[in-house]
Amino acid sequence: MTQILNKPEDTVSQILNGVSFIHQEKLERVPQTGIIKYRHVTNQSVAIISGGGSGHEPAHFGYVGRGMLQASISGPVFVPPSVEDILQGIEEINAPKGTLLIIKNFEADVRNFLEAKKQARQKGYLVEHVIVNDDCSIEKGSYRKRRRGVAGTVFVHKILGAAAANGMNLNDLKELGEDVVASMNTLGVAVSSGRKIGSDERVFKLEKDEISFGIGIHGEPGYRKEPFFSSEYLANELLNKLLVRYSEISSKQFAILINGLGSTTLMEQFVFSNDIKRLLELEQVNCVFQKSGNFMTSTDMSGISLTLLEIKDLSWLDYLKQETDAFAW
Amino acid sequence: MTQILNKPEDTVSQILNGVSFIHQEKLERVPQTGIIKYRHVTNQSVAIISGGGSGHEPAHFGYVGRGMLQASISGPVFVPPSVEDILQGIEEINAPKGTLLIIKNFEADVRNFLEAKKQARQKGYLVEHVIVNDDCSIEKGSYRKRRRGVAGTVFVHKILGAAAANGMNLNDLKELGEDVVASMNTLGVAVSSGRKIGSDERVFKLEKDEISFGIGIHGEPGYRKEPFFSSEYLANELLNKLLVRYSEISSKQFAILINGLGSTTLMEQFVFSNDIKRLLELEQVNCVFQKSGNFMTSTDMSGISLTLLEIKDLSWLDYLKQETDAFAW
Incomplete structure (x- = not known):
């Protein structure tokens, strides 16, 4: 390609x-x-x-x-x-x-x-x-x-x-x-590796229906390959791995960032966002700010990352919501 | 994948x-x-x-x-x-x-x-x-x-x-x-077809270094396959095919839209944008408004489209520049 x-x-x-x-x-x-x-x-x-x-x-x-x-x-x-x-x-x-x-x-x-x-x-x-x-x-x-x-x-x-x-x-x-x-944790998965610039070579190889957990944004492979079952299963796995890093979750407020890694379609990002939404409700996580899109990519890697930020002070939420003219926010 | x-x-x-x-x-x-x-x-x-x-x-x-x-x-x-x-x-x-x-x-x-x-x-x-x-x-x-x-x-x-x-x-x-x-014309090319939902099947097939001219946004193949040389060559071909639709170009003002078709990286879109910029200068096209991004995609098709709009009334430019809170503009 x-x-x-x-x-x-x-x-x-x-x-x-x-x-x-x-x-x-x-x-x-x-x-x-x-x-x-x-x-x-x-x-x-x-x-x-x-x-x-x-x-x-x-x-x-x-x-x-x-x-x-x-x-x-x-x-x-x-x-x-x-x-x-x-x-x-x-x-x-x-x-x-x-x-x-x-x-x-x-x-x-x-x-x-x-x-x-x-x-x-x-x-x-x-x-x-x-x-x-x-x-x-x-x-x-x-x-x-x-x-x-x-x-x-x-x-x-x-x-x-x-x-x-x-x-x-x-x-x-x-x-x-x-x-x-x-106060912040991110975990990403790839469903395909990005390519080197000007080359068709992929940085690492994944089979169909295989995903790589814990990828980096410089093409680094993750720490574990797993079979892919569904967006919902993936959302559940990512969210739970992030939530264990916080205690007394029900008393806290969170901002979330769902990030496409380069070639992930908005279709997939919104389907995944919907899975996250349902899981947040199920786990009684109080999400007060949410964004989805391509914010930090890794050339044409296909995959997604999820970031959880505990809002420790309400001013943080005001700062997140304050207007900016930066084109990618 | x-x-x-x-x-x-x-x-x-x-x-x-x-x-x-x-x-x-x-x-x-x-x-x-x-x-x-x-x-x-x-x-x-x-x-x-x-x-x-x-x-x-x-x-x-x-x-x-x-x-x-x-x-x-x-x-x-x-x-x-x-x-x-x-x-x-x-x-x-x-x-x-x-x-x-x-x-x-x-x-x-x-x-x-x-x-x-x-x-x-x-x-x-x-x-x-x-x-x-x-x-x-x-x-x-x-x-x-x-x-x-x-x-x-x-x-x-x-x-x-x-x-x-x-x-x-x-x-x-x-x-x-x-x-x-x-007053508007668009031409798009694919470097790879999108896939059907829930399937690995691509709607049409392209070899490496082959592009399809005049693709549709529902996976329709284009009218002609051509070899791919460079972003610059492609920009030149697309822009010229659009400019022939207008007369007395030097007396006119244009808005342009550079659109990624789904899996095209922002890296590629900005490189292509730079080629378009240089060609517009070379052809003395007065571009008064420009945008680049994923605006109208075709699932995960990789490719790009270029739109030229002749600004026939200055109010059109004001309308393009007027603020909106629509998230994808």
Whole structure:
């Protein structure tokens, strides 16, 4: 099956130029970089900046806008942005009240963002960071990796972006971000692996009616293959694996994010959403906010992830509901 | 490859329940029907209603909202809604200033919508209709079908919905709709066919690096298979086939819609968007409005369509830009 691309090595630059064409009223690319910035940046608030490898579209440029990110920084496909680009992003926005970096928990991402933070501080910029590690699928030593940052990152963008727009200061934003991350869990499954760019090769192989639990968003296979029975069965399995991470569920409020991983149709996402709805009722989970769509993808992987966020303070819900003009929220 | 569904026969009802769960602040399903209606319907304006078979998500419920549709009516997958559901939709909204039906030009859709219109009129409702036939791929007798209604339908929803919200009366809306339809052309290509629901069978077969020109949104194969060279080559071919339908191009203004057909990644859509941007500049086409995303899909078909709308009156551009809370615009 053909990919509608040109030379693979030109892909990221062409994506960013395409984004800044389609969303030209709001977004512009800083030429020759992976930076997409908001056209109407104000210096009134702390700037929230995020980024990561490409291949996760609409992450992260889809979240640049009023009340979310002030800029996003894209690296090559599945490779974090360079220290230079991250540093330039901080300098481009040049926020007098400081910059908060939202980083997905992958070793190379954390390394580059923290190095850029260090260099920016040496130049006199106020910079803090939050690391998102919502993926709860990796628990055992075999994979040797910590909890990764996946779709729940979008909730962090939204909550911190809204709080910043409302005037929260840098230190309080960092603390809020850490509270949100600690209250959030995501689990994803693939029904087919994504392909490498410009290739028909799938990153891992699944048989028909086989799904992979606990996949990553860089094509990493999951920790276990299982037979697929139905959307309802899958919803039940994902929701229960997430709910065991919370106690006294009936006294709590939750936000949920149902995320398509790239090639999953909206048809499937809405059928799955309906299964989640029925299970939430059955389990007496008080869901106060819900979203479904393609928020954090893994090229053309077909599959779905479910994120649960415990709303520990009602302001979080206000932040989730606050208006934004970011095109992918 | 697995589809994340339950029993195929339950799919449409589960989609509609999923939509009304995820978008519960704005949308509700009329129980036991294919009707999704806006929760905050006012009687101040003419009601715009559209619908069609399922399998085109987010069409059409994704366009229900302030300044677009007041209701959408979904039929079974690739089968138009029943006369009863369409009639009930008109009655549910019960707009004193009248109802305008937007119909995609497929024989069975037109038949059911016009029969519902007739019955509604017999009951005393003011009802008019507009038929959208933007697909310019079918020209020769061999296919025996007229120009079909495809992705451009979403532009008609937006323009008529905004005009209605601004107070335009029923007859003027019908006339505006016909003008917009006459100014619009769409051409789509598939790089892989969609599958039937609950089956792995693809509706038609394409080899690697082969694309099908002029596909329909119900899995219809195109009129010609061609080799795939690059996104840029494809953009050039699609754009030129559309531009020949207009004269004196340099004196005109256009809106464009780049539409993913179901499983096409945003990465591909933005790369293709960038190619279109460069070609528009090269051909000195004055593009004043542009959108890219999954607007009118064909289950999990992978492919893209391009729509060109000549902006014959500047009010059309205002209508396109007017705010709406429909979730898929």
